[in-house]
Amino acid sequence: MQQSTPLRIRQQIRNGTFTKPTSGCAPGFVQCNLVILPKEYADDFLTFCQLNPKSCPLIAMSENAGDFTLEILGVDVDIRTDISLYRIYENGELIRETADVKNIWQNNFMFFLLGCSFSFEEALLAENIEVRNISEEKNVPMYKTNISNSPVNDFKGEMVVSMRPLKPQDIERASQICSQFPKVHGAPIHFGNPLDIGITDINYPDFGEAVTIKEGEIPVFWACGVTPQLAIKNAKPPICITHSPGYMLITDIPNTSLRNNIDIQ
Structure with missing residues:
Protein backbone atom coordinates (compact mmCIF):
# COMPACT_ATOMS: atom_id res chain seq x y z
CA MET A 1 0.00 0.00 0.00
CA GLN A 2 2.82 2.41 0.76
CA GLN A 3 3.79 2.42 -2.91
CA SER A 4 0.26 3.18 -4.18
CA THR A 5 -0.47 6.46 -5.93
CA PRO A 6 -2.48 9.16 -4.15
CA LEU A 7 -5.35 8.69 -6.61
CA ARG A 8 -5.51 4.95 -6.00
CA ILE A 9 -5.50 5.38 -2.23
CA ARG A 10 -8.25 8.03 -2.45
CA GLN A 11 -10.31 5.64 -4.57
CA GLN A 12 -9.79 2.86 -2.02
CA ILE A 13 -10.79 5.20 0.80
CA ARG A 14 -13.87 6.24 -1.15
CA ASN A 15 -15.00 2.65 -1.72
CA GLY A 16 -14.22 1.60 1.85
CA THR A 17 -11.33 -0.79 1.22
CA PHE A 18 -8.74 1.44 2.90
CA THR A 19 -9.64 2.46 6.45
CA LYS A 20 -6.30 2.96 8.23
CA PRO A 21 -4.28 6.01 9.30
CA THR A 22 -2.25 7.37 6.40
CA SER A 23 1.26 7.81 7.86
CA GLY A 24 3.75 6.33 5.40
CA CYS A 25 1.26 6.17 2.53
CA ALA A 26 1.99 7.58 -0.94
CA PRO A 27 5.58 8.69 -0.31
CA GLY A 28 6.40 11.95 -2.05
CA PHE A 29 2.94 13.53 -1.79
CA VAL A 30 1.41 16.08 0.55
CA GLN A 31 -1.05 14.93 3.19
CA CYS A 32 -3.44 17.44 4.76
CA ASN A 33 -5.45 18.02 7.91
CA LEU A 34 -9.05 19.09 7.27
CA VAL A 35 -11.41 21.63 8.83
CA ILE A 36 -14.88 22.31 7.40
CA LEU A 37 -16.94 25.17 8.83
CA PRO A 38 -20.04 27.19 7.92
CA LYS A 39 -19.12 30.25 5.88
CA GLU A 40 -19.87 32.70 8.70
CA TYR A 41 -16.99 31.19 10.71
CA ALA A 42 -14.52 31.07 7.82
CA ASP A 43 -12.96 34.53 8.18
CA ASP A 44 -12.18 34.07 11.86
CA PHE A 45 -10.72 30.62 11.29
CA LEU A 46 -8.61 31.86 8.38
CA THR A 47 -7.21 34.60 10.62
CA PHE A 48 -6.56 32.01 13.34
CA CYS A 49 -4.48 30.01 10.85
CA GLN A 50 -2.61 33.11 9.71
CA LEU A 51 -1.73 34.05 13.31
CA ASN A 52 -0.70 30.50 14.22
CA PRO A 53 1.21 29.23 11.16
CA LYS A 54 3.33 26.77 13.15
CA SER A 55 0.36 24.69 14.26
CA CYS A 56 -2.07 25.65 11.46
CA PRO A 57 -0.06 26.04 8.22
CA LEU A 58 -2.63 26.67 5.50
CA ILE A 59 -2.10 24.66 2.31
CA ALA A 60 -5.39 25.45 0.53
CA MET A 61 -9.00 26.45 1.13
CA SER A 62 -12.33 26.60 -0.67
CA GLU A 63 -12.66 29.11 -3.46
CA ASN A 64 -16.43 29.33 -2.90
CA ALA A 65 -18.90 28.19 -0.27
CA GLY A 66 -20.21 24.71 -1.06
CA ASP A 67 -17.13 23.63 -3.02
CA PHE A 68 -15.95 20.12 -2.17
CA THR A 69 -12.99 19.95 -4.51
CA LEU A 70 -10.12 22.14 -5.69
CA GLU A 71 -8.07 21.64 -8.83
CA ILE A 72 -4.65 22.04 -7.21
CA LEU A 73 -5.34 19.11 -4.86
CA GLY A 74 -5.26 16.52 -7.63
CA VAL A 75 -7.33 14.32 -9.90
CA ASP A 76 -10.90 13.52 -8.80
CA VAL A 77 -10.51 14.76 -5.21
CA ASP A 78 -13.71 14.89 -3.15
CA ILE A 79 -13.35 16.41 0.32
CA ARG A 80 -16.56 14.64 1.40
CA THR A 81 -15.39 11.07 0.76
CA ASP A 82 -11.61 10.87 0.40
CA ILE A 83 -10.57 10.79 4.05
CA SER A 84 -10.94 7.42 5.74
CA LEU A 85 -12.29 8.78 9.03
CA TYR A 86 -13.98 12.12 9.75
CA ARG A 87 -15.06 13.75 13.01
CA ILE A 88 -18.39 15.55 13.34
CA TYR A 89 -18.73 18.33 15.93
CA GLU A 90 -21.92 20.07 17.01
CA ASN A 91 -21.64 23.21 19.16
CA GLY A 92 -18.01 22.32 19.81
CA GLU A 93 -18.70 18.78 21.02
CA LEU A 94 -17.50 15.66 19.21
CA ILE A 95 -20.67 13.77 18.22
CA ARG A 96 -19.38 10.90 16.12
CA GLU A 97 -16.88 9.66 13.57
CA THR A 98 -17.78 8.55 10.08
CA ALA A 99 -16.18 7.40 6.83
CA ASP A 100 -18.24 9.73 4.60
CA VAL A 101 -19.83 13.18 5.02
CA LYS A 102 -21.79 13.47 1.76
CA ASN A 103 -25.08 13.04 3.57
CA ILE A 104 -24.49 16.04 5.85
CA TRP A 105 -22.82 18.33 3.32
CA GLN A 106 -24.19 21.88 3.23
CA ASN A 107 -23.96 24.52 0.53
CA ASN A 108 -22.54 27.08 3.00
CA PHE A 109 -19.54 24.93 4.00
CA MET A 110 -15.98 26.17 3.53
CA PHE A 111 -13.03 23.79 3.83
CA PHE A 112 -9.48 24.43 4.98
CA LEU A 113 -6.55 22.08 4.39
CA LEU A 114 -3.56 22.37 6.70
CA GLY A 115 -0.08 20.95 6.34
CA CYS A 116 0.65 17.65 8.09
CA SER A 117 3.87 16.35 9.62
CA CYS A 224 0.35 19.39 14.99
CA GLY A 225 -2.64 20.05 12.77
CA VAL A 226 -5.01 18.57 15.36
CA THR A 227 -4.65 21.92 17.15
CA PRO A 228 -7.74 23.43 15.43
CA GLN A 229 -9.93 20.74 16.94
CA LEU A 230 -9.34 22.27 20.39
CA ALA A 231 -10.06 25.76 19.05
CA ILE A 232 -13.29 24.45 17.53
CA LYS A 233 -14.41 23.19 20.94
CA ASN A 234 -14.04 26.74 22.25
CA ALA A 235 -15.64 28.46 19.24
CA LYS A 236 -18.66 26.12 19.35
CA PRO A 237 -19.88 26.44 15.75
CA PRO A 238 -23.24 24.69 15.23
CA ILE A 239 -21.51 22.14 13.02
CA CYS A 240 -17.93 21.42 12.05
CA ILE A 241 -16.21 18.53 10.29
CA THR A 242 -12.56 17.58 10.66
CA HIS A 243 -10.35 14.62 9.87
CA SER A 244 -9.87 12.12 12.66
CA PRO A 245 -6.31 12.47 13.99
CA GLY A 246 -3.93 10.47 11.80
CA TYR A 247 -6.40 10.04 8.93
CA MET A 248 -5.39 12.58 6.29
CA LEU A 249 -6.34 13.71 2.81
CA ILE A 250 -3.62 12.48 0.45
CA THR A 251 -3.20 14.96 -2.41
CA ASP A 252 -1.36 14.89 -5.74
CA ILE A 253 0.81 17.83 -4.60
CA PRO A 254 4.48 16.77 -4.41
CA ASN A 255 6.20 17.21 -1.06
CA THR A 256 9.06 18.94 -2.86
CA SER A 257 6.73 21.87 -3.59
CA LEU A 258 6.54 22.56 0.16
CA ARG A 259 10.28 22.93 0.63
CA ASN A 260 11.19 26.45 1.82
CA ASN A 261 7.62 27.73 1.53
CA ILE A 262 7.25 27.53 -2.26
CA ASP A 263 3.78 28.73 -3.29
CA ILE A 264 1.90 25.69 -4.66
CA GLN A 265 -0.98 27.78 -5.95
Missing part, protein backbone atom coordinates in the same frame (compact mmCIF):
# COMPACT_ATOMS: atom_id res chain seq x y z
CA PHE A 118 3.45 13.12 7.65
CA SER A 119 4.85 15.07 4.70
CA PHE A 120 8.25 15.64 6.32
CA GLU A 121 8.53 12.05 7.53
CA GLU A 122 9.65 11.07 4.04
CA ALA A 123 12.54 13.56 4.25
CA LEU A 124 13.59 12.14 7.63
CA LEU A 125 13.55 8.59 6.30
CA ALA A 126 15.65 9.66 3.31
CA GLU A 127 18.35 10.73 5.80
CA ASN A 128 18.17 7.35 7.58
CA ILE A 129 16.38 8.83 10.58
CA GLU A 130 13.89 6.29 11.87
CA VAL A 131 10.27 7.41 12.20
CA ARG A 132 8.98 5.16 14.95
CA ASN A 133 5.27 5.40 14.16
CA ILE A 134 6.02 4.17 10.65
CA SER A 135 8.38 1.37 11.67
CA GLU A 136 5.87 0.18 14.29
CA GLU A 137 2.90 0.73 11.92
CA LYS A 138 1.06 2.92 14.42
CA ASN A 139 -0.80 6.19 14.34
CA VAL A 140 1.59 8.95 15.45
CA PRO A 141 1.23 9.90 19.15
CA MET A 142 -0.24 13.38 19.70
CA TYR A 143 -0.55 15.36 22.92
CA LYS A 144 -2.27 18.44 24.29
CA THR A 145 0.19 21.02 25.67
CA ASN A 146 0.25 24.18 27.77
CA ILE A 147 1.42 26.30 24.78
CA SER A 148 -1.23 28.92 23.97
CA ASN A 149 -2.17 29.88 20.42
CA SER A 150 -2.98 33.45 19.43
CA PRO A 151 -6.78 33.76 19.79
CA VAL A 152 -9.19 35.12 17.21
CA ASN A 153 -12.54 35.87 18.84
CA ASP A 154 -13.81 32.47 20.02
CA PHE A 155 -11.16 30.44 18.21
CA LYS A 156 -8.58 29.90 20.95
CA GLY A 157 -6.84 27.18 22.91
CA GLU A 158 -3.55 25.35 23.32
CA MET A 159 -1.28 23.74 20.76
CA VAL A 160 -1.37 20.01 20.06
CA VAL A 161 1.96 18.35 19.23
CA SER A 162 3.05 15.12 17.57
CA MET A 163 6.02 13.18 18.97
CA ARG A 164 8.77 11.07 17.43
CA PRO A 165 11.57 9.65 19.58
CA LEU A 166 15.05 10.25 18.17
CA LYS A 167 18.63 9.42 19.01
CA PRO A 168 20.39 12.50 20.45
CA GLN A 169 22.75 12.68 17.46
CA ASP A 170 19.77 12.84 15.04
CA ILE A 171 17.91 15.76 16.62
CA GLU A 172 19.88 18.61 15.07
CA ARG A 173 19.77 17.02 11.62
CA ALA A 174 16.02 16.37 11.94
CA SER A 175 15.51 20.02 12.89
CA GLN A 176 17.51 21.17 9.86
CA ILE A 177 15.51 18.92 7.55
CA CYS A 178 12.11 19.91 8.91
CA SER A 179 12.92 23.63 8.96
CA GLN A 180 12.91 23.43 5.15
CA PHE A 181 9.19 22.57 5.26
CA PRO A 182 7.40 25.43 7.07
CA LYS A 183 4.06 24.54 5.44
CA VAL A 184 4.09 21.21 7.30
CA HIS A 185 4.95 22.57 10.76
CA GLY A 186 8.67 23.10 10.15
CA ALA A 187 11.28 22.44 12.84
CA PRO A 188 10.38 20.83 16.18
CA ILE A 189 9.04 23.13 18.89
CA HIS A 190 10.51 21.16 21.81
CA PHE A 191 12.62 18.15 22.70
CA GLY A 192 13.40 16.58 26.03
CA ASN A 193 11.26 16.73 29.17
CA PRO A 194 7.56 16.49 28.20
CA LEU A 195 6.56 18.21 31.47
CA ASP A 196 8.08 21.44 30.15
CA ILE A 197 5.18 21.72 27.69
CA GLY A 198 2.51 20.30 29.98
CA ILE A 199 2.58 16.61 29.00
CA THR A 200 2.31 14.59 32.19
CA ASP A 201 2.58 11.05 30.81
CA ILE A 202 4.33 10.40 27.50
CA ASN A 203 2.97 6.84 27.46
CA TYR A 204 -0.64 8.00 27.18
CA PRO A 205 -1.12 10.30 24.16
CA ASP A 206 -4.34 12.29 23.84
CA PHE A 207 -4.65 11.23 20.20
CA GLY A 208 -3.05 8.46 18.14
CA GLU A 209 -1.06 5.62 19.69
CA ALA A 210 1.92 5.35 22.01
CA VAL A 211 5.19 4.28 20.39
CA THR A 212 8.31 2.73 21.88
CA ILE A 213 10.89 5.15 23.27
CA LYS A 214 14.13 3.19 23.45
CA GLU A 215 16.82 3.69 26.07
CA GLY A 216 18.87 6.78 25.30
CA GLU A 217 16.29 8.26 22.91
CA ILE A 218 14.76 11.69 23.42
CA PRO A 219 11.14 12.60 22.65
CA VAL A 220 10.96 15.31 19.98
CA PHE A 221 7.78 17.34 19.51
CA TRP A 222 6.36 19.10 16.46
CA ALA A 223 3.33 21.40 16.22
Whole structure:
Protein backbone atom coordinates (compact mmCIF):
# COMPACT_ATOMS: atom_id res chain seq x y z
CA MET A 1 0.00 0.00 0.00
CA GLN A 2 2.82 2.41 0.76
CA GLN A 3 3.79 2.42 -2.91
CA SER A 4 0.26 3.18 -4.18
CA THR A 5 -0.47 6.46 -5.93
CA PRO A 6 -2.48 9.16 -4.15
CA LEU A 7 -5.35 8.69 -6.61
CA ARG A 8 -5.51 4.95 -6.00
CA ILE A 9 -5.50 5.38 -2.23
CA ARG A 10 -8.25 8.03 -2.45
CA GLN A 11 -10.31 5.64 -4.57
CA GLN A 12 -9.79 2.86 -2.02
CA ILE A 13 -10.79 5.20 0.80
CA ARG A 14 -13.87 6.24 -1.15
CA ASN A 15 -15.00 2.65 -1.72
CA GLY A 16 -14.22 1.60 1.85
CA THR A 17 -11.33 -0.79 1.22
CA PHE A 18 -8.74 1.44 2.90
CA THR A 19 -9.64 2.46 6.45
CA LYS A 20 -6.30 2.96 8.23
CA PRO A 21 -4.28 6.01 9.30
CA THR A 22 -2.25 7.37 6.40
CA SER A 23 1.26 7.81 7.86
CA GLY A 24 3.75 6.33 5.40
CA CYS A 25 1.26 6.17 2.53
CA ALA A 26 1.99 7.58 -0.94
CA PRO A 27 5.58 8.69 -0.31
CA GLY A 28 6.40 11.95 -2.05
CA PHE A 29 2.94 13.53 -1.79
CA VAL A 30 1.41 16.08 0.55
CA GLN A 31 -1.05 14.93 3.19
CA CYS A 32 -3.44 17.44 4.76
CA ASN A 33 -5.45 18.02 7.91
CA LEU A 34 -9.05 19.09 7.27
CA VAL A 35 -11.41 21.63 8.83
CA ILE A 36 -14.88 22.31 7.40
CA LEU A 37 -16.94 25.17 8.83
CA PRO A 38 -20.04 27.19 7.92
CA LYS A 39 -19.12 30.25 5.88
CA GLU A 40 -19.87 32.70 8.70
CA TYR A 41 -16.99 31.19 10.71
CA ALA A 42 -14.52 31.07 7.82
CA ASP A 43 -12.96 34.53 8.18
CA ASP A 44 -12.18 34.07 11.86
CA PHE A 45 -10.72 30.62 11.29
CA LEU A 46 -8.61 31.86 8.38
CA THR A 47 -7.21 34.60 10.62
CA PHE A 48 -6.56 32.01 13.34
CA CYS A 49 -4.48 30.01 10.85
CA GLN A 50 -2.61 33.11 9.71
CA LEU A 51 -1.73 34.05 13.31
CA ASN A 52 -0.70 30.50 14.22
CA PRO A 53 1.21 29.23 11.16
CA LYS A 54 3.33 26.77 13.15
CA SER A 55 0.36 24.69 14.26
CA CYS A 56 -2.07 25.65 11.46
CA PRO A 57 -0.06 26.04 8.22
CA LEU A 58 -2.63 26.67 5.50
CA ILE A 59 -2.10 24.66 2.31
CA ALA A 60 -5.39 25.45 0.53
CA MET A 61 -9.00 26.45 1.13
CA SER A 62 -12.33 26.60 -0.67
CA GLU A 63 -12.66 29.11 -3.46
CA ASN A 64 -16.43 29.33 -2.90
CA ALA A 65 -18.90 28.19 -0.27
CA GLY A 66 -20.21 24.71 -1.06
CA ASP A 67 -17.13 23.63 -3.02
CA PHE A 68 -15.95 20.12 -2.17
CA THR A 69 -12.99 19.95 -4.51
CA LEU A 70 -10.12 22.14 -5.69
CA GLU A 71 -8.07 21.64 -8.83
CA ILE A 72 -4.65 22.04 -7.21
CA LEU A 73 -5.34 19.11 -4.86
CA GLY A 74 -5.26 16.52 -7.63
CA VAL A 75 -7.33 14.32 -9.90
CA ASP A 76 -10.90 13.52 -8.80
CA VAL A 77 -10.51 14.76 -5.21
CA ASP A 78 -13.71 14.89 -3.15
CA ILE A 79 -13.35 16.41 0.32
CA ARG A 80 -16.56 14.64 1.40
CA THR A 81 -15.39 11.07 0.76
CA ASP A 82 -11.61 10.87 0.40
CA ILE A 83 -10.57 10.79 4.05
CA SER A 84 -10.94 7.42 5.74
CA LEU A 85 -12.29 8.78 9.03
CA TYR A 86 -13.98 12.12 9.75
CA ARG A 87 -15.06 13.75 13.01
CA ILE A 88 -18.39 15.55 13.34
CA TYR A 89 -18.73 18.33 15.93
CA GLU A 90 -21.92 20.07 17.01
CA ASN A 91 -21.64 23.21 19.16
CA GLY A 92 -18.01 22.32 19.81
CA GLU A 93 -18.70 18.78 21.02
CA LEU A 94 -17.50 15.66 19.21
CA ILE A 95 -20.67 13.77 18.22
CA ARG A 96 -19.38 10.90 16.12
CA GLU A 97 -16.88 9.66 13.57
CA THR A 98 -17.78 8.55 10.08
CA ALA A 99 -16.18 7.40 6.83
CA ASP A 100 -18.24 9.73 4.60
CA VAL A 101 -19.83 13.18 5.02
CA LYS A 102 -21.79 13.47 1.76
CA ASN A 103 -25.08 13.04 3.57
CA ILE A 104 -24.49 16.04 5.85
CA TRP A 105 -22.82 18.33 3.32
CA GLN A 106 -24.19 21.88 3.23
CA ASN A 107 -23.96 24.52 0.53
CA ASN A 108 -22.54 27.08 3.00
CA PHE A 109 -19.54 24.93 4.00
CA MET A 110 -15.98 26.17 3.53
CA PHE A 111 -13.03 23.79 3.83
CA PHE A 112 -9.48 24.43 4.98
CA LEU A 113 -6.55 22.08 4.39
CA LEU A 114 -3.56 22.37 6.70
CA GLY A 115 -0.08 20.95 6.34
CA CYS A 116 0.65 17.65 8.09
CA SER A 117 3.87 16.35 9.62
CA PHE A 118 3.45 13.12 7.65
CA SER A 119 4.85 15.07 4.70
CA PHE A 120 8.25 15.64 6.32
CA GLU A 121 8.53 12.05 7.53
CA GLU A 122 9.65 11.07 4.04
CA ALA A 123 12.54 13.56 4.25
CA LEU A 124 13.59 12.14 7.63
CA LEU A 125 13.55 8.59 6.30
CA ALA A 126 15.65 9.66 3.31
CA GLU A 127 18.35 10.73 5.80
CA ASN A 128 18.17 7.35 7.58
CA ILE A 129 16.38 8.83 10.58
CA GLU A 130 13.89 6.29 11.87
CA VAL A 131 10.27 7.41 12.20
CA ARG A 132 8.98 5.16 14.95
CA ASN A 133 5.27 5.40 14.16
CA ILE A 134 6.02 4.17 10.65
CA SER A 135 8.38 1.37 11.67
CA GLU A 136 5.87 0.18 14.29
CA GLU A 137 2.90 0.73 11.92
CA LYS A 138 1.06 2.92 14.42
CA ASN A 139 -0.80 6.19 14.34
CA VAL A 140 1.59 8.95 15.45
CA PRO A 141 1.23 9.90 19.15
CA MET A 142 -0.24 13.38 19.70
CA TYR A 143 -0.55 15.36 22.92
CA LYS A 144 -2.27 18.44 24.29
CA THR A 145 0.19 21.02 25.67
CA ASN A 146 0.25 24.18 27.77
CA ILE A 147 1.42 26.30 24.78
CA SER A 148 -1.23 28.92 23.97
CA ASN A 149 -2.17 29.88 20.42
CA SER A 150 -2.98 33.45 19.43
CA PRO A 151 -6.78 33.76 19.79
CA VAL A 152 -9.19 35.12 17.21
CA ASN A 153 -12.54 35.87 18.84
CA ASP A 154 -13.81 32.47 20.02
CA PHE A 155 -11.16 30.44 18.21
CA LYS A 156 -8.58 29.90 20.95
CA GLY A 157 -6.84 27.18 22.91
CA GLU A 158 -3.55 25.35 23.32
CA MET A 159 -1.28 23.74 20.76
CA VAL A 160 -1.37 20.01 20.06
CA VAL A 161 1.96 18.35 19.23
CA SER A 162 3.05 15.12 17.57
CA MET A 163 6.02 13.18 18.97
CA ARG A 164 8.77 11.07 17.43
CA PRO A 165 11.57 9.65 19.58
CA LEU A 166 15.05 10.25 18.17
CA LYS A 167 18.63 9.42 19.01
CA PRO A 168 20.39 12.50 20.45
CA GLN A 169 22.75 12.68 17.46
CA ASP A 170 19.77 12.84 15.04
CA ILE A 171 17.91 15.76 16.62
CA GLU A 172 19.88 18.61 15.07
CA ARG A 173 19.77 17.02 11.62
CA ALA A 174 16.02 16.37 11.94
CA SER A 175 15.51 20.02 12.89
CA GLN A 176 17.51 21.17 9.86
CA ILE A 177 15.51 18.92 7.55
CA CYS A 178 12.11 19.91 8.91
CA SER A 179 12.92 23.63 8.96
CA GLN A 180 12.91 23.43 5.15
CA PHE A 181 9.19 22.57 5.26
CA PRO A 182 7.40 25.43 7.07
CA LYS A 183 4.06 24.54 5.44
CA VAL A 184 4.09 21.21 7.30
CA HIS A 185 4.95 22.57 10.76
CA GLY A 186 8.67 23.10 10.15
CA ALA A 187 11.28 22.44 12.84
CA PRO A 188 10.38 20.83 16.18
CA ILE A 189 9.04 23.13 18.89
CA HIS A 190 10.51 21.16 21.81
CA PHE A 191 12.62 18.15 22.70
CA GLY A 192 13.40 16.58 26.03
CA ASN A 193 11.26 16.73 29.17
CA PRO A 194 7.56 16.49 28.20
CA LEU A 195 6.56 18.21 31.47
CA ASP A 196 8.08 21.44 30.15
CA ILE A 197 5.18 21.72 27.69
CA GLY A 198 2.51 20.30 29.98
CA ILE A 199 2.58 16.61 29.00
CA THR A 200 2.31 14.59 32.19
CA ASP A 201 2.58 11.05 30.81
CA ILE A 202 4.33 10.40 27.50
CA ASN A 203 2.97 6.84 27.46
CA TYR A 204 -0.64 8.00 27.18
CA PRO A 205 -1.12 10.30 24.16
CA ASP A 206 -4.34 12.29 23.84
CA PHE A 207 -4.65 11.23 20.20
CA GLY A 208 -3.05 8.46 18.14
CA GLU A 209 -1.06 5.62 19.69
CA ALA A 210 1.92 5.35 22.01
CA VAL A 211 5.19 4.28 20.39
CA THR A 212 8.31 2.73 21.88
CA ILE A 213 10.89 5.15 23.27
CA LYS A 214 14.13 3.19 23.45
CA GLU A 215 16.82 3.69 26.07
CA GLY A 216 18.87 6.78 25.30
CA GLU A 217 16.29 8.26 22.91
CA ILE A 218 14.76 11.69 23.42
CA PRO A 219 11.14 12.60 22.65
CA VAL A 220 10.96 15.31 19.98
CA PHE A 221 7.78 17.34 19.51
CA TRP A 222 6.36 19.10 16.46
CA ALA A 223 3.33 21.40 16.22
CA CYS A 224 0.35 19.39 14.99
CA GLY A 225 -2.64 20.05 12.77
CA VAL A 226 -5.01 18.57 15.36
CA THR A 227 -4.65 21.92 17.15
CA PRO A 228 -7.74 23.43 15.43
CA GLN A 229 -9.93 20.74 16.94
CA LEU A 230 -9.34 22.27 20.39
CA ALA A 231 -10.06 25.76 19.05
CA ILE A 232 -13.29 24.45 17.53
CA LYS A 233 -14.41 23.19 20.94
CA ASN A 234 -14.04 26.74 22.25
CA ALA A 235 -15.64 28.46 19.24
CA LYS A 236 -18.66 26.12 19.35
CA PRO A 237 -19.88 26.44 15.75
CA PRO A 238 -23.24 24.69 15.23
CA ILE A 239 -21.51 22.14 13.02
CA CYS A 240 -17.93 21.42 12.05
CA ILE A 241 -16.21 18.53 10.29
CA THR A 242 -12.56 17.58 10.66
CA HIS A 243 -10.35 14.62 9.87
CA SER A 244 -9.87 12.12 12.66
CA PRO A 245 -6.31 12.47 13.99
CA GLY A 246 -3.93 10.47 11.80
CA TYR A 247 -6.40 10.04 8.93
CA MET A 248 -5.39 12.58 6.29
CA LEU A 249 -6.34 13.71 2.81
CA ILE A 250 -3.62 12.48 0.45
CA THR A 251 -3.20 14.96 -2.41
CA ASP A 252 -1.36 14.89 -5.74
CA ILE A 253 0.81 17.83 -4.60
CA PRO A 254 4.48 16.77 -4.41
CA ASN A 255 6.20 17.21 -1.06
CA THR A 256 9.06 18.94 -2.86
CA SER A 257 6.73 21.87 -3.59
CA LEU A 258 6.54 22.56 0.16
CA ARG A 259 10.28 22.93 0.63
CA ASN A 260 11.19 26.45 1.82
CA ASN A 261 7.62 27.73 1.53
CA ILE A 262 7.25 27.53 -2.26
CA ASP A 263 3.78 28.73 -3.29
CA ILE A 264 1.90 25.69 -4.66
CA GLN A 265 -0.98 27.78 -5.95
